[in-house]
Amino acid sequence: MKIAVLREGATGETRAALMPESVRGLVAQGVEVRIESGAGERASAGDQSYGEAGAIVTNDRRELIRSAEVLLCVNRPSDDDIAVLQPGAVVIGFLRPLDDSASLIQLLERRLTAFAMELIPRSTRAQTMDALSSMATIVGYKSALLAAERLPRMFPLLMTAAGTIAPAKVLVLGAGVAGLQAIATARRLGAVVEAYDVRGAAGEHVRSLGAKFLEVDLGGIKTEDAGGYAVELTEEALARGRELITKHASVSDVIITSAQVPGRPAPLLVTEDAVEKMKPGSVIVDLAGSTGGNCAASSPGETVDRNGVVIMSPLNLAATLPVHASQLYSRNIAAFLKLLIDDNGELKIDLNDDVVGPTCVLHNGEVVNQRVAAALETAARVP
Ligand code: NAD
Numbered sequence: 001m002k003i004a005v006l007r008e009g010a011t012g013e014t015r016a017a018l019m020p021e022s023v024r025g026l027v028a029q030g031v032e033v034r035i036e037s038g039a040g041e042r043a044s045a046g047d048q049s050y051g052e053a054g055a056i057v058t059n060d061r062r063e064l065i066r067s068a069e070v071l072l073c074v075n076r077p078s079d080d081d082i083a084v085l086q087p088g089a090v091v092i093g094f095l096r097p098l099d100d101s102a103s104l105i106q107l108l109e110r111r112l113t114a115f116a117m118e119l120i121p122r123s124t125r126a127q128t129m130d131a132l133s134s135m136a137t138i139v140g141y142k143s144a145l146l147a148a149e150r151l152p153r154m155f156p157l158l159m160t161a162a163g164t165i166a167p168a169k170v171l172v173l174g175a176g177v178a179g180l181q182a183i184a185t186a187r188r189l190g191a192v193v194e195a196y197d198v199r200g201a202a203g204e205h206v207r208s209l210g211a212k213f214l215e216v217d218l219g220g221i222k223t224e225d226a227g228g229y230a231v232e233l234t235e236e237a238l239a240r241g242r243e244l245i246t247k248h249a250s251v252s253d254v255i256i257t258s259a260q261v262p263g264r265p266a267p268l269l270v271t272e273d274a275v276e277k278m279k280p281g282s283v284i285v286d287l288a289g290s291t292g293g294n295c296a297a298s299s300p301g302e303t304v305d306r307n308g309v310v311i312m313s314p315l316n317l318a319a320t321l322p323v324h325a326s327q328l329y330s331r332n333i334a335a336f337l338k339l340l341i342d343d344n345g346e347l348k349i350d351l352n353d354d355v356v357g358p359t360c361v362l363h364n365g366e367v368v369n370q371r372v373a374a375a376l377e378t379a380a381r382v383p
Pocket of ligand 1 (some may be wrong): 123133136174175176178197228229262
C-alpha cells in the first residue's frame with residue numbers, strides 16, 4: 001500500500017497529517033510512505049527526520065498524488081490535487097462532511113473513497129483515533145492563554161506588600177473537550193472559573209476541575225442525543241440560557257465560548273446586550289467562529305473591539321501549536337489506519353467495522369453516510 005502526505009496548502013495551516021514517529025510504525029507494517037518535501041517543516045519535522053523514519057521524501061507533488069492509494073491530509077485537498085488522484089484512491093482527513101458537504105462533490109465525481117476524521121465515533125474503541133478531541137484539547141488550552149495575554153489584569157489572586165490583587169473571573173460556555181481544557185488552563189493560571197453547558201453530565205466534569213457549574217432550568221427538555229452530543233435547543237430554552245449568561249457576563253473579566261451542535265450553526269449565547277454589560281478591558285474568546293460563533297458581536301477570524309471589550313474569534317487555533325497538534329493528529333490517523341491495513345500491508349476496507357463504517361463518507365462513487373447524504377441534498381437545493 002502506498003500512502004502519500006502533502007505539504008498542507010491552506011492559508012495559515014502549519015500542521016502535518018503524519019509525523020516521523022508514525023511513519024516508523026507504518027513502514028514496519030509493510031506500507032510505503034511518501035512525503036512531500038517540507039510537509040512537516042512548520043511542525044518541526046524536517047525532511048531528514050522523515051527519511052530516517054523510512055519514508056520516501058520527494059519534491060514531485062503531482063507524481064506523489066498520482067501514485068497514492070491513500071492520501072492523508074489535515075484539510076481537504078485542493079480541487080487541483082483531487083483531480084490528479086486515481087479513481088478508487090482513499091482520502092483521509094478533516095473533510096467537513098456536515099458543515100461544508102458541497103465540497104465533497106468533486107471527490108464523489110472522481111469516484112474516490114473518503115474518510116472524515118470528524119466522524120470517528122466517540123466510542124471507547126475509537127478513543128485513540130479521536131482527532132476532534134485532540135484538536136479541541138489544544139484549542140481549549142490556547143484560548144485561555146490568549147485571554148490571559150489580552151486581559152489588562154492578572155489571572156491569579158496575589159497577596160503582595162502593596163495589597164491584594166483579586167483573581168480574574170472567567171466564564172466558560174460549552175463544557176465539552178475544548179471548554180474543559182479552557183477551564184483547566186484558566187484554573188492553573190489562578191482564575192476563578194464558572195461554566196455553563198446544556199448537558200447535565202458536564203456539571204460533574206466542571207466541578208471536578210474546581211470550577212462552578214451554572215445550572216439553568218430548561219424545563220426538562222431533551223438536551224442531548226444518543227451519542228452524547230448536544231441537540232439544537234428550542235428558542236425558549238436558548239433564551240433561558242442567555243438570560244443567565246447575561247447576568248454572569250457583567251461580572252466576568254473573560255468569557256470563553258465553545259458551544260457547538262454537530263452539523264448545525266453554533267447557538268447564540270452571548271448577546272449584544274451581554275457584551276454591552278461587560279466592563280471595558282474584558283475579553284471574549286469565541287471558539288465557535290467556524291460555525292457562526294456563540295457571540296453576536298464576534299466576527300469569525302477577526303478581533304473586534306466593542307466599547308473596550310475585546311472579542312476574538314480565531315479560526316484555526318490548533319495551527320498555533322503545530323508540534324503537538326500534528327503529533328496528536330498523526331497518532332489518531334495512524335491508529336485509524338491500522339483498521340485499514342491487512343497483515344500483508346495492503347489496503348482493506350471493511351465498512352461493517354464499527355469505526356470504519358461510520359467514518360466513511362464516500363465509497364466507490366457513492367455517499368455511504370446518511371447524515372452526509374442529507375447534508376448534500378440540502379446543499380444541492382440551496383442555489
Ligand atoms: P462539541 O464541540 O460538539 O460541543 C461543545 C459543547 O457545547 C458540548 O459540551 C455541548 O453540550 C455544548 N453546547 C451545545 N449547545 C449548547 C448551548 N446551547 N448552551 C451551552 N452549551 C452548549 O462537543 P465535544 O467537545 O466534541 O464533545 C461532545 C460529546 O462527546 C460530549 O458529551 C463529550 O463528553 C463526549 N466525548 C466523548 C468521548 C469518548 O467517550 N471517547 C470523547 C470526546 C467527547
